[in-house]
Amino acid sequence: MPGLLRGMARTAVVAGTATAVSNRVSRRQSQRWAGEEKADYAEPAAAPAPRGESRIDQLKALAELKSQGVLNDAEFEAEKARILG
Secondary structure, eight states: HHHHHHHHHHHHHHHHHHHHHHHHHHHHHHHHHHHHHHOOOOOOOOOOTTTTOOHHHHHHHHHHHHHTTTTTTHHHHHHHHHOOO
């Protein structure tokens, strides 16, 4: 009976260790792949506004893009600064 318990305990330890290692490898791979995906998708540069469009029209269009969620706060501020000169 003691040999059976020892064998079961050893099996539990080995299985637990294998599970922990497997989970760690999976987490590291998913983090690495997430980083690679971000590097693959570079954001396109903003298209220059047509010459005939006023600053007011450009700012309105920019505000609309921000409200739709296309631009985040930092992108909005950068483009606004570019338009205002």
